[in-house]
Amino acid sequence: MLEIRDLSAFYGNIxxxxxxxxxxxxxxxxxxxxxxxxxKSTLLKSIAGVLPSKTGSISHEGVEISSLAQKAIxxxxxxxxxxxRQLFTQLSVLDNLHLxxxxxxxxxxxxxxxxxxxxxxxxxxxxxxxxxxxxxxLSGGEQQMLSIGRALMGRPRLLxxxxxxxxxxxxxxxxxxxxxxxxxxxxxxxxxxxxNAGEALQLxxxxxxxxxxxxxxxxxxxxLLHDPAIEKAYLGxx
Numbered sequence: 106m107l108e109i110r111d112l113s114a115f116y117g118n119i120x121x122x123x124x125x126x127x128x129x130x131x132x133x134x135x136x137x138x139x140x141x142x143x144x145k146s147t148l149l150k151s152i153a154g155v156l157p158s159k160t161g162s163i164s165h166e167g168v169e170i171s172s173l174a175q176k177a178i179x180x181x182x183x184x185x186x187x188x189x190r191q192l193f194t195q196l197s198v199l200d201n202l203h204l205x206x207x208x209x210x211x212x213x214x215x216x217x218x219x220x221x222x223x224x225x226x227x228x229x230x231x232x233x234x235x236x237x238x239x240x241x242x243l244s245g246g247e248q249q250m251l252s253i254g255r256a257l258m259g260r261p262r263l264l265x266x267x268x269x270x271x272x273x274x275x276x277x278x279x280x281x282x283x284x285x286x287x288x289x290x291x292x293x294x295x296x297x298x299x300x301n302a303g304e305a306l307q308l309x310x311x312x313x314x315x316x317x318x319x320x321x322x323x324x325x326x327x328x329l330l331h332d333p334a335i336e337k338a339y340l341g342x343x
Contacts (some may be wrong), residue, residue: 106131106153106263106294112161112171114144114151122314123318124161129263132296134285136305136326138339139315145298146188148315150295153185154178166261169242180208184261188268188298190252194241198232201240203252205258218258225254228284246277253284264288265296272306282308301337306330314339 107129114122122144129135137145150156152163154175163171170178184205193201202225204217227235229250240251249269256264266285270278276324282304289295299305306312309326314335322335329335 107296108162108164109152110150110162110164112151112159112163114147114156116156116158121318122151122159123319125315125318126178127320127323128312129294129296130311131294132289132292133310134289134297134308134326135313136297136299136309136312137315137333138299138305138312138329140339142317143315144318145315146267147318149298152178153183155185161275169334176208178327179259182260182262184250184256184259184264186252186264186266186269188271190248192240192248192251192255193238196240197237198240199236199252200242202258205255208259210240217260221258221260223246225257228257228287229254231338236286238332246273246280249273249277249281251341253281256259257288257303261293263294263296263297267298268300270299270301278304302335303330 110123110126112125113120117135124149137148139145147156152161154173159171162169165183166179170181194202202222209218214318230252231247232250240248269281285295285297286308294295297305297309306326306329312324312326312329313320314322322329
């Protein structure tokens with residue numbers, strides 16, 4: 106689904122990623138684990154085309170996308186649920202969802218938009234109950250549901266999530282993580298950045314560990330979960 110080779114990314118003269126290489130196989134969950142400032146969000150932004158200053162190769166389904174515009178990347182079936190949700194807070198829940206289907210409006214595919222809305226409602230019934238409510242007045246958990254729902258409106262083949270549990274109550278975190286697992290079970294390919302390394306590794310088929318912009322460990326999620334070095338550095342082990 107996605108292959109990255111020797112990706113380096115920059116903020117001005119500051120290098121945030123250093124020759125990162127990784128693969129995201131079709132229909133799997135792959136997690137990116139690391140401390141704050143390791144480059145996890147930068148990696149997702151580079152894939153999504155939000156951060157244009159980069160070198161290396163990003164290939165999606167065999168097609169090089171590193172130089173594509175953000176709109177073209179979304180139209181290829183890659184959606185990003187950004188850290189902090191980044192909703193249009195003054196617009197309604199329904200308007201936010203419709204904006205996620207922008208590329209289908211341009212194609213005048215109203216039936217597909219309607220069908221996708223029903224799928225989002227089935228996954229997040231609370232959103233259907235609050236369609237006319239202003240997005241900024243939702244609870245934190247509901248806003249995260251809306252952010253995920255908006256991304257799903259683009260019918261992505263690759264869904265990227267950046268810190269989906271950040272700032273949420275434990276019960277809501279469990280609900281969001283269960284939703285991610287359910288999406289994967291229905292065929293979605295997922296690239297996950299998650300502050301809770303233990304939960305991320307349990308959920309993932311494969312994972313990469315970033316430190317200061319470099320991949321320093323990789324392996325199956327369950328294997329890394331029980332790696333003494335990973336446990337000590339990221340899971341609170343002795």
